[in-house]
Amino acid sequence: MSRLRGKAVIAQGGGPTAVINQSLAGAVLELRKFPEITQVWGARHGVRGIVDETFVDLSEVTTHNLERVAQTPSAALGSTRDKPDAEYCQRILGVFRKHDIRYFFYIGGNDSSDTVRIVGEHADREGYELRALHIPKTVDNDLPVNDHCPGYPSAARFVACGFAGIDADNAALPGVHIAVIMGRHAGWLTAAAALARRHDDDGPHLIYLPERQFSIDRYLSDIDRVYRRYGRCTVAVSEGVWATRDGKGEAIPLVADLMRRVGREPQVDAHGNIQLWGGALADELTDAVRKGLGIERVRADTFGCLQRSFPGVVSDVDAREAREVGEKAVHYACWHHLDGSVVIKRTGDYAVNYELADVKAIAAKTRYLPDEFIAADGNDVTDAFRSYLRPLLGDGMPCLERLRAPAARSRDDA
Amino acid sequence: MSRLRGKAVIAQGGGPTAVINQSLAGAVLELRKFPEITQVWGARHGVRGIVDETFVDLSEVTTHNLERVAQTPSAALGSTRDKPDAEYCQRILGVFRKHDIRYFFYIGGNDSSDTVRIVGEHADREGYELRALHIPKTVDNDLPVNDHCPGYPSAARFVACGFAGIDADNAALPGVHIAVIMGRHAGWLTAAAALARRHDDDGPHLIYLPERQFSIDRYLSDIDRVYRRYGRCTVAVSEGVWATRDGKGEAIPLVADLMRRVGREPQVDAHGNIQLWGGALADELTDAVRKGLGIERVRADTFGCLQRSFPGVVSDVDAREAREVGEKAVHYACWHHLDGSVVIKRTGDYAVNYELADVKAIAAKTRYLPDEFIAADGNDVTDAFRSYLRPLLGDGMPCLERLRAPAARSRDDA
Numbered sequence: 001m002s003r004l005r006g007k008a009v010i011a012q013g014g015g016p017t018a019v020i021n022q023s024l025a026g027a028v029l030e031l032r033k034f035p036e037i038t039q040v041w042g043a044r045h046g047v048r049g050i051v052d053e054t055f056v057d058l059s060e061v062t063t064h065n066l067e068r069v070a071q072t073p074s075a076a077l078g079s080t081r082d083k084p085d086a087e088y089c090q091r092i093l094g095v096f097r098k099h100d101i102r103y104f105f106y107i108g109g110n111d112s113s114d115t116v117r118i119v120g121e122h123a124d125r126e127g128y129e130l131r132a133l134h135i136p137k138t139v140d141n142d143l144p145v146n147d148h149c150p151g152y153p154s155a156a157r158f159v160a161c162g163f164a165g166i167d168a169d170n171a172a173l174p175g176v177h178i179a180v181i182m183g184r185h186a187g188w189l190t191a192a193a194a195l196a197r198r199h200d201d202d203g204p205h206l207i208y209l210p211e212r213q214f215s216i217d218r219y220l221s222d223i224d225r226v227y228r229r230y231g232r233c234t235v236a237v238s239e240g241v242w243a244t245r246d247g248k249g250e251a252i253p254l255v256a257d258l259m260r261r262v263g264r265e266p267q268v269d270a271h272g273n274i275q276l277w278g279g280a281l282a283d284e285l286t287d288a289v290r291k292g293l294g295i296e297r298v299r300a301d302t303f304g305c306l307q308r309s310f311p312g313v314v315s316d317v318d319a320r321e322a323r324e325v326g327e328k329a330v331h332y333a334c335w336h337h338l339d340g341s342v343v344i345k346r347t348g349d350y351a352v353n354y355e356l357a358d359v360k361a362i363a364a365k366t367r368y369l370p371d372e373f374i375a376a377d378g379n380d381v382t383d384a385f386r387s388y389l390r391p392l393l394g395d396g397m398p399c400l401e402r403l404r405a406p407a408a409r410s411r412d413d414a
Numbered sequence: 415m416s417r418l419r420g421k422a423v424i425a426q427g428g429g430p431t432a433v434i435n436q437s438l439a440g441a442v443l444e445l446r447k448f449p450e451i452t453q454v455w456g457a458r459h460g461v462r463g464i465v466d467e468t469f470v471d472l473s474e475v476t477t478h479n480l481e482r483v484a485q486t487p488s489a490a491l492g493s494t495r496d497k498p499d500a501e502y503c504q505r506i507l508g509v510f511r512k513h514d515i516r517y518f519f520y521i522g523g524n525d526s527s528d529t530v531r532i533v534g535e536h537a538d539r540e541g542y543e544l545r546a547l548h549i550p551k552t553v554d555n556d557l558p559v560n561d562h563c564p565g566y567p568s569a570a571r572f573v574a575c576g577f578a579g580i581d582a583d584n585a586a587l588p589g590v591h592i593a594v595i596m597g598r599h600a601g602w603l604t605a606a607a608a609l610a611r612r613h614d615d616d617g618p619h620l621i622y623l624p625e626r627q628f629s630i631d632r633y634l635s636d637i638d639r640v641y642r643r644y645g646r647c648t649v650a651v652s653e654g655v656w657a658t659r660d661g662k663g664e665a666i667p668l669v670a671d672l673m674r675r676v677g678r679e680p681q682v683d684a685h686g687n688i689q690l691w692g693g694a695l696a697d698e699l700t701d702a703v704r705k706g707l708g709i710e711r712v713r714a715d716t717f718g719c720l721q722r723s724f725p726g727v728v729s730d731v732d733a734r735e736a737r738e739v740g741e742k743a744v745h746y747a748c749w750h751h752l753d754g755s756v757v758i759k760r761t762g763d764y765a766v767n768y769e770l771a772d773v774k775a776i777a778a779k780t781r782y783l784p785d786e787f788i789a790a791d792g793n794d795v796t797d798a799f800r801s802y803l804r805p806l807l808g809d810g811m812p813c814l815e816r817l818r819a820p821a822a823r824s825r826d827d828a
Contacts, residue, residue, distance in 0.1 A: 007824075016586045041822045045586075056819035068815035074582035076817045081587065099824060165723035168488035172430045172459075173495065177719075282716075302696075304715030305591075309579035311812035313726065398725035401482035403490045405470035408455045410421075410513060 003036040004129055004337070006102030010058070011043040011050065012137075013108030013115070014081070015305075016074035017151030018158075018314045019322035020137045023107045024077065025070035026326025027135065028058045034334045037103065046080030046108070047115055051091045055099075070323065073309040075107075083111045089118040096123075096130065103131045105329055109138035109149070113341055114363035120339050131333040134341035134359050135325050139308045141188035144367045145357045147346040150325055151308070153318035153392035156192035158307035160393060164196035164400055166301060167203040167234045174232035175297025176223060176289050179204075180282045182303060183238045187211050187369045189307070193236035194381045195389055198400060203234030210240030211369050212378040219285075220292045222379050227295060237285060239302075315394030321352060328354045350391035417450040418543055418751070420516030424472070425457040425464065426551075427522030427529070428495070429719075430488035431565030432572075432728045433736035434551045437521045438491065439484035440740025441549065442472045448748045451517065460494030460522070461529055465505045469513075484737065487723040489521075497525045503532040510537075510544065517545045519743055523552035523563075527755055528777035534753050545747040548755035548773050549739050553722045555602035558781045559771045561760040564739055565722070567732035567806035570606035572721035574807060578610035578814055580715060581617040581648045588646035589711025590637060590703050593618075594696045596717060597652045601625050601783045603721070607650035608795045609803055612814060617648030624654030625783050626792035633699075634706045636793050641709060651699065653716075729808030735766060742768045764805035 008031050012020055024042075031040045040058040043049030056077070058066075069076045084092065092115075096104065104119060106112045113134040120132035136143050141152035159181055170177045181190040187209030194207060205226040208214055219235075226233040282300035289298045307313075325342045332338045340356040347353055373385035422445050426434055438456075445454045454472040457463030470491070472480075483490045498506065506529075510518065518533060520526045527548040534546035550557050555566035573595055584591045595604040601623030608621060619640040622628055640647040696714035703712045721727075739756045746752045754770040761767055787799035 012586075016583050039822070039825060042817070042819060055822035056817065057822040058817075058819055061817060061819045065815065065818050068813070069817055072582065072812075072814045072816075073579050074814075075586040076815075079586040161725050162720050165487050165725050166719060168486065168725075169430050169719055169723040172426075172489040172493040299719065301718030301720060302716050303720075305580060305583055305713065306576050306715060306717075306720070309583040311575050311579050311582075311814060312810075396726075398486075399482075400486045400488075400725060401479065401490075402486075403456070403470065403472075403475060403483050404479050405456060405472055405475045408453070408469035408471040411453060 004102050004131065005036045005038065006100045007039045007041055008037050008103035008105065009041045009043055009050065009055070009096070009101050010077070010105040010107070011046045012075035012077045012079050013046040013106060013112035014079060014137070015109070015139065016079060016309050017137050017139050018073040018154035018309060019150055019319050020074070020107055021072055021076045022070045022319050022322035023135050023137060023150060023326035025066045026323040027105050027330050028061070028066060029063065030327045030330040031103070032059060034330070036334070038100075041101070042077045045078035046082060046112070047084050047088070047092060048080040048082050049078070050095050051088065053095060073311050084115050084118065086118060089115065089122050092119050093122050093126070093128065097128060102129060103333055105133050105135055105333075107135040107137050107326070109136070109140065109143060110362070110364050110366065113143070113359050116341070117359045117363045120359065131337065132339050133329040133333050134362065135329045136342060136344070136362070137322065139189060140183060140186060142186040142366045142368070143362055144365045145361050146343045147352070148344060148392055150318060150322035150344070152188060153315040153394065154313065155189055155307040156195070156389060157315045157393045157397070158310050158313045159189055159192040159303065160195035161313060161398060162303060162307070163193040163204060163234070163236060164398065167196055168400055170203065170232055170234050173297070175299065176227065176233045176235070176295055178235045178237060178282060178285050178298070178300040180237050180239055180285070180300065180302045182305070182307065183210060184240045185210055185366050185368070187238045187240070190236050190238035191369060191373065191381045191385055192389060194386055195393060199402065201230055204236040205230070205233050206235045206379045207381055208235070208237045208241050208379060209369060209374060210238045211374060214241035216288055218379075220288065223289060224293050227293070239281065315392060317392055317394040325354060332356045418516050418545065419450045419452065420514045421453045421455055422451050422517035422519065423455045423457055423464065423469070423510070423515050424491070424519040425460045425521070426489035426491045426493050427460040427520060427526035428493060428551070429523070429553065430493060430723050431551050431553050432487040432568035432723060433564055433733050434488070434521055435486055435490045436484045436733050436736035437549050437551060437564060437740035439480045440737040441519050441744050442475070442480060443477065444741045444744040445517070446473060448744070450748070452514075455515070456491045459492035460496060460526075461498050461502070461506060462494040462496050463492070464509050465502065467509060487725050498529050498532065500532060500536075503529065503536055506533050507536050507540070507542065511542060516543060517747055519547050519549055519747075521549040521551050521740070523550070523554065523557060524776070524778050524780065527557070527773050530755070531773045531777045534773065545751065546753050547743040547747050548776065549743045550755060550757065550776070551736065553603060554597060554600055556600040556780045556782070557776055558779045559775050560757045561766070562758060562806055564732060564736035564758070566602060567729040567808065568727065569603055569721040570609070570803060571729045571807045571811070572724050572727045573603055573606040573717065574609035575727060575812060576717060576721070577607040577618060577648070577650060578812065581610055582814055584617065584646055584648050587711070589713065590641065590647045590649070590709055592649045592651060592696060592699050592712070592714040594651050594653050594699070594714065594716045596719070596721065597624060598654045599624055599780050599782070601652045601654070604650050604652035605783060605787065605795045605799055606803060608800055609807060613816065615644055618650040619644070619647050620649045620793045621795055622649070622651045622655050622793060623783060623788060624652045625788060628655035630702060634702065637703060638707050641707070653695065729806060731806055731808040739768060746770045
């Protein structure tokens with residue numbers, strides 16, 4: 001098979017992660033080794049930069065610069081929330097033709113993989129030879145076929161560390177502490193709070209995921225039980241418990257009621273998702289405990305976007321894998337002349353293999369937390385989930401130590 | 415002067431920090447060297463553990479355990495919000511007499527230093543020989559006389575790192591991003607966001623501190639100006655901008671109006687402080703930008719308590735100084751037979767000396783950000799503040815790198 005000669009374009013789409021630039025560096029550094037790649041261009045702000053023809057020349061970036069960018073969170077090329085339809089993809093293809101772009105690498109989540117699929121199909125139909133590859137990334141960990149997604153382990157590390165700190169804080173000043181954690185549809189990030197536990201009585205004592213119907217009454221009776229036992233209670237709640245999973249964008253009664261009370265109509269975005277509202281919801285969950293259980297010291301934190309771009313809180317496993325999926329995408333394209341999505345498969349405990357999947361198996365699908373990872377009562381995760389996540393968090397996880405001091409009694413000589 | 419023989423009690427008060435256990439370890443390890451200290455006890459949950467006589471024996475803790483606890487955030491002995499009055503302090507003194515406790519070390523902020531003052535005065539009056547020392551700690555950095563307070567540099571490091579991530583995220587997906595940061599009266603923590611800047615156009619583009627009156631109109635016009643210039647804007651806001659500084663606990667009109675709309679009365683605590691409400695306030699600031707400026711992509715994060723207990727995000731300068739103030743307190747008590755509060759004085763750029771101050775100069779006073787640290791327009795900090803904070807953040811601050819890629823143009827051979 002003769003080698004396909006032309007330019008390569010790489011772009012980054014969707015929400016940033018702590019390691020998305022590792023994938024960029026992995027792909028760019030590898031692409032620069034292949035003589036048939038005439039230039040390596042980066043599109044600014046994802047597919048938007050393709051149709052706007054705002055490209056930068058990544059052939060002329062120093063290796064040192066790329067290596068330092070690799071260690072920097074957030075998408076160095078810029079990202080986009082644009083979700084191209086057929087017409088948009090047609091414009092992308094027009095730009096590819098114009099500049100003799102023959103290789104397209106898109107680092108992103110579900111929407112980005114779908115873009116790769118549509119652009120690839122258009123090229124096929126028109127007989128324009130193009131390699132189109134999807135490089136996975138998402139802190140949400142919700143891409144099917146993959147064991148896990150680059151970006152998730154570092155965000156999970158942030159959540160586990162952050163929650164360990166919150167729980168230690170709560171042990172020092174006992175009360176109820178609620179952390180609202182990102183994850184509209186799938187509970188992967190919220191579940192990561194479970195890795196904060198070391199001692200039997202460490203929190204999170206309760207974990208609520210969007211995979212299970214949320215009930216405020218159940219939430220209150222759970223907290224009441226834990227609080228009676230330990231004199232304190234820490235809770236991890238996915239922001240997604242407030243949205244239904246049916247995709248109709250209907251708010252559950254609690255949030256609809258809250259929105260009415262503050263005079264706001266639930267906002268629904270272009271994808272039919274309710275505009276989530278972490279801050280006010282954290283306040284609402286706090287208020288419910290104060291009023292419903294009469295507990296005075298109730299606090300809440302919203303992790304917000306912090307975990308997807310916090311510099312320095314990175315899993316080395318994640319950084320390495322993100323680098324490798326970028327590099328592997330180039331291998332599949334340049335050595336094997338294949339299209340698709342690079343996927344991570346787990347083997348043993350713990351190693352990974354990379355494979356190439358049909359992008360149709362990835363695109364626009366959501367992988368929820370499977371039943372075996374959710375405790376029967378729906379308010380915790382299982383040991384199976386903890387075993388799944390632990391190796392992903394990487395080396396050097398902080399270990400919170402307790403004083404091992406016996407109760408004091410005066411010695412005879414004291 | 416003959417050496418005072420008896421037990422030592424150490425306790426931790428107020429909000430936890432990332433390095434408060436360094437001070438504990440510093441004091442305990444040093445105390446165990448002095449033969450006149452018959453036992454080293456720790457009081458569980460601050461002064462509450464003294465009056466309840468819930469002591470643990472820190473003479474019997476291994477050095478290894480103490481060293482690991484030193485690296486663990488949050489108060490290992492437990493903390494308290496109790497603010498003792500004269501009668502409470504009398505009870506403390508009664509317990510001291512009962513157990514022959516002659517050394518009292520209290521690690522904490524303003525309230526804790528005031529407790530040390532009252533207990534010391536009672537002991538003096540009654541002729542009970544007691545060494546009473548205050549060891550400073552507070553993420554709020556608001557203790558007078560000190561150049562800075564142990565706990566603040568690590569929390570400031572978290573804020574600077576977190577904001578750098580948020581700003582990089584916002585550069586990738588442009589819009590307006592607001593971060594609400596802890597600090598009821600003084601803006602030290604919020605100001606730390608300024609250290610996230612590296613390039614001229616890095617955020618935070620605007621910083622609002624409780625030392626200046628907040629105006630929603632000014633806030634909107636500031637954002638509008640930045641957004642027109644950069645196509646994006648990141649903002650650091652102290653939660654304290656919502657409270658007045660007059661100590662009367664009156665809400666400014668904006669928050670009072672918000673509370674009314676959600677059917678809530680402003681809650682005022684025992685010290686006359688309004689119960690702040692980061693989540694809903696972040697939502698309100700977001701909404702104001704959407705409605706007032708018609709900008710679509712507006713996000714907010716509330717840092718909440720994360721920065722005071724996040725394991726692994728610690729300034730080595732802070733850890734070292736927190737250790738040393740604990741050790742120095744023991745030196746002042748055991749070598750010099752003195753009472754007071756250990757304070758940090760800056761010398762050169764950058765080194766510190768430790769001194770002993772009269773606890774009256776510390777107790778129940780608040781140090782605000784001085785005028786020379788606040789920009790004339792009241793929406794930023796000055797270079798003087800940045801020079802003040804930079805050495806405190808410690809080694810290994812993440813450095814966010816940008817791609818240095820030229821605009822692409824096709825080469826002749828490409």
